Amino acid sequence: MPTGRRQIKLCDCNRSSTLDAAALASAIGADKPLRVHHELCRREIAAVEAALADGDVLVGCTQEAALFAQLAADAPSRIDFLNLRENAGWSVEAPAATPKMAALLAAALLPEADPVPGVTLAAGNALLIIGEAGAALGWAERLQTRFEVAVLMTGATLDAELPVERRYPVWSGSDVRVAGHLGAFDVAWTQDNPVDLDLCVRCNACIRACPEGAIGWDYQVDSSRCRSHRSCVTACGTVGAIDFARRDTTRESRFDLVLDLSAAPLIRRVEPPQGYAAPGRDPLEQALAAQALAEFVGEFEKPRYVALDARLCAHGRSRKRGCSNCVEACAAEAISSAGDTVRVDPYLCQGCGSCSTVCPSGALASQYPRVEDLGLRVRTVLAAYRDAGGEAPCVLFHSAGAGRALVDRLARRGKGLPARVIPLETWSADSVGLELLLGSIALGACQVAVLAAGTHDPGVLRVQAAQGATILAGLGYAGEHFRVVEADDWPALEAALWDWAPASGASRPAAFHLPGRKRDALELSIRHLLAVAPQPVEEIPLAAGAPFGSVSVSDACTLCMSCVSACPSGALSAASDAMRLGFIEKSCVQCGLCASSCPENAVTLMPRLLLDESARRTVPLREAEIFHCIRCAKPMGAKPLIDAMFTRLVSHAMFAGEAERQRLHMCGDCRVVDLMHSENGIKAWDMTE
Incomplete structure (x- = not known):
């Protein structure tokens, strides 16, 4: 692999690792001899500066990446890094690791992959702090100069006191719900505190008037102590901030960031959204979380980690559920059902890629990297x-x-x-x-x-x-x-x-490039x-849940073809020349939509890997004779379907008579004609065209 003007700088880190420069140069097809430095980040740093002046540089060590990047900041060339030291040079088998070093160098010299489409996240500094009064107000006082702070108190604290000056909004409530993502967190809660802190002027008249001392300096009413004297309501007077009979208790607002000081996180996910911090009750963790939130203020570009091809999605058809693997696997809860397909929220997605791993059809594909x-x-x-x-x-x-x-x-x-x-x-x-x-x-x-x-x-x-x-x-x-x-x-x-x-392994490595489509x-x-297997076989049994397999159809099948319309991959098909259900095993992803859509429960999944050519051909699963109208001989459909319909309807009161039962075996046109003649007293055999 020719390196062109891209110079490779190798260093054995004060002779702590073994590097065979000649062998590496030969292995990667370098157009210049490679040199092994001993102190590239110290006494020999001028060699990197000189190389940057001549073209792009690849440094075989990552320890001083920040230092070298600073050197390249004013240079016209680009610098990249490869960790040969930890990945190969510092192994007890380092003398035998030259092939691995050559492999890592070859990968590092590959052209940069095409950029991944991005998603822009924008967040201001509107921060909501949720928690017990003491902790929430304490952090609000510390952070008010760095954020546009608001406080939602979810419990009273004996020594908590609202500030005299109204420098930021303060609310109280319970049943708090948080949803959304960085820059757009929607928070809803129930205001069960009789004191409306938005209306309250903090005159303290209610505190002095309450005979039980049920109102604290955080202006929250302790319902266990209140004896319904309502002296506080009288003391509040025309301000009207206290209402024990309030019906409109739902409150909601939107924030850029959330600091959740609750004992248990309000968003319980393995991977919570960026901009949401739930450090619990530990003061040190709270301090670290508050500091980290400041880094999310601004506009950011993040990759669109996964791509969705809804045409391949096997999530559902006609309100029937099939595969929900991605919904169940997503730790960030960024994937949700959207009817017959799924929806991916790119703002919540953290790029773990589990969805693409478990997707049997390839409808979801990891993009970072592809x-x-x-x-x-x-x-x-x-x-x-x-x-x-x-x-x-x-x-x-x-x-x-x-x-x-x-x-x-x-x-x-x-x-x-x-x-x-x-x-x-x-x-x-x-x-x-x-x-x-x-x-x-x-x-x-x-x-x-x-x-x-x-x-x-x-x-x-x-x-x-x-x-x-x-x-x-x-x-x-x-x-x-x-x-x-x-x-x-x-x-x-x-x-x-x-x-x-x-x-x-394979006796002969494949020469193909791995395509992006999973199947x-x-x-x-x-x-x-x-092709190179030690023991080629035609079929391999697989466990349930595998993305390969066949389906079996029992005699209960009426060839209604509901499974055909439900199949997202085209594995099932209806023949055009006969009443026949066809199946292409190569296309089956074992999503189960055919089984869940079958009204007769006649379809069963059979996980396996079929390796002969029949997996690529349409094979018949079931075939039946065509039923013809008993009056005009017009084809009406599969005989098992007509027989099943007759069996279900014949016991109904509408079909008690022989004539009515006979009409079940007629096509739609003949059924209408026969009914009209019957009402006029004309027998079917008397009719003429």
């Missing part, structure tokens, strides 16, 4: 690793946050990554689905590990890995090919990777794995 972009990186690293003499490669997908930190710690504290383990960073490891797992094996990996650090639900990844393992085992590939590493510390990660014996990527990968 599958085709990540697939290109997999293909590139495996080809470079192989060309450099590497054997038994294992791809390790990890997240950009917690995953990267854990890999770095393993390199610093433990044995580092094995020389055959090639780390590939992605925004979220939750998005590594079956198409990437099988695609990586088809492209030449013998194993794929997914580091679950930072993921929302490792169970989703385990299901994907189990499905892939079943397919590979069915094709005769020996060994453990997929592993979801649920490690929270470096010793656990070290044990999971170093104790993993290589598995058998296409799966088909290409599985066809290649079948």
Whole structure:
């Protein structure tokens, strides 16, 4: 891979790692010899400055990225970084890690992927603080100079006192509901406090008048102490701020940011929306949350993490529910039902990618990064690793946050990554689905590990890995090919990777580029794995929930074709030349809409992976003779459908007579004609055209 004017600067960090410059230059096809520096970020920093003056630069270390970026700030060239040290150089197998280093360099030299469409979030500094009076008012006093503060008190505190000056709005209430996203949080609550704090002039007359002392200095009425003397109402006079019989108690407003000091968060999600902080009752956590909220004031561009193709969505048809995998998997609750399809709120979406992982049809596709972009990186690293003499490669997908930190710690504290383990960073490891797992094996990996650090639900990844393992085992590939590493510390990660014996891979790596459409990527990968399989088979049984399979139709089927209209993928079809139900297994995503739409409960899902050519052809599931009108012989539909209709209606009072029952076997036109003649006393056999 020619590097052009892009210069590669390597450093062994004070000789703490092993770098073979000649071998790396040969492996990546560099047009210039590579040099290994020893103190690139210190005494040899001038080499980076000189390189920036001559063109773009790739630095093989990330420790001093901020320093080097500062050097490049005024330069006409661009600087990028690659972590060779923690990913390869600081391993106990570093002398054997040259193929992996070549692979990582090759991926770093790939052209930048096309930009992902973005979503603009804009937030002012309108902050609502929710919580007990003492804590909420205390933080309002501290933050009022940085935010447009408002306070919603959800409980009284003995020593809480409203400020004498009305510098910010203060309300009290219960049953608080918070919804929305950064810049547009809609908050609703019930004002059960008889004192309307918007009307109250804080004259304290009610406090002095109350014989039970039921009104505190936060102007909230303690209902357990109040004895209904209503002296406070009299004392309030014409101000009218106190009303014990208030009926209009619903209040609502919109805010840019929310600081929720409740003991339990009002938004209970694994991934709460940005701009909402729920630190609980701990003062230190509250301080950190308040500080973090200040960073959300302004206008921001975030990626549109997933793309929805509603035409492929198997969520529903005609008010019947099918697949709801994405709705159930979304930790941010950004996906909701929108009738027969789903709706993705890009403002709430945090980009975990679980939705695209569990989507059987590919209607939801991860965009950050796109599958085709990540697939290109997999293909590139495996080809470079192989060309450099590497054997038994294992791809390790990890997240950009917690995953990267854990890999770095393993390199610093433990044995580092094995020389055959090639780390590939992605925004979220939750998005590594079956198409990437099988695609990586088809492209030449013998194993794929997914580091679950930072993921929302490792169970989703385990299901994907189990499905892939079943397919590979069915094709005769020996060994453990997929592993979801649920490690929270470096010793656990070290044990999971170093104790993993290589598995058998494809005898010949695939040459294709992994396509972006999920079903296409799966088909290409599985066809290649079948072509080079140790034990080719025609069918592999799968567990329920798999995205492949057939359907069976019982004798109860009347060929009403409700399943055909419900099928979102076109797997089911009605023949044009006969009363016949056809099925293309390759197109079936096992969403279950056919089964839920069948009025006779005649359809059953059969998860499996059919690998012969019949999976691509339309095969008949059920066929029946055509019923003809008993009067004009006009085709009326499938005989089982007419028979079922007759069975249901014949016992009805409207069809008690023989003539009425006979009309059930007539077409619509003949039924009307026969009825008219019957009313006029003309027998059917007396009629002439």
